[in-house]
């Protein structure tokens with residue numbers, strides 16, 4: 380069983396690295412941002428509220444996001460493990476995860492990046508609504524081959540509404556004020572691994588593989 384958690388500032392590369400890991404270890408990539416975007420896609424009051432909170436760069440309630448995640452983790456494709464991208468984002472979520480699943484994640488990977496690089500990755504980001512691959516118009520290594528088209532499934536790429544400077548600032552402050560407490564929590568327990576995510580995605584993934592392959596869990 381491999382349960383891998385990514386923690387990082389917004390747009391630090393969690394989605395991109397999770398996709399790579401998912402292919403290598405054949406584990407599902409579960410992004411709570413994607414789960415929320417997929418679940419809030421109608422005109423119900425709850426969906427509209429979720430979309431507004433996300434567009435403003437604020438966090439969805441711990442109970443709602445944890446419930447959505449735990450439901451997803453019960454599916455059979457998670458039996459051998461999973462990669463969590465964007466959860467837990469608060470100490471309460473880390474504690475709820477343990478309470479509901481009766482265990483802690485095996486590997487917690489903190490992707491470290493400076494604020495300016497993360498902002499560039501956010502503002503230029505394009506996402507595939509079908510296969511969730513990430514591209515970036517401001518970074519040559521992540522430009523799609525054909526403008527606005529996903530390299531993997533040919534779907535038209537979209538720009539997320541929260542990928543603007545104001546929302547990024549808000550998400551970044553939330554990361555500093557709320558998510559860094561999760562980092563402290565796991566660091567004290569000894570299962571946190573710090574990885575520099577400011578270099579190319581190949582350099583970053585190589586360091587992540589080293590961490591995952593250096594320890595084994597049943």
Ligand code: ADP
Pocket residue numbers: 388389390391393410411412413415432433434436437438439440441444464465466467468472541550
């Ligand atoms: P990014 O990594 O760029 O912040 P995500 O897709 O992970 O992008 O998250 C987008 C938004 O989804 C967050 O700003 C927040 O509103 C919501 N969200 C995602 N994960 C969580 C979570 N674990 N708890 C609360 N809100 C979340």
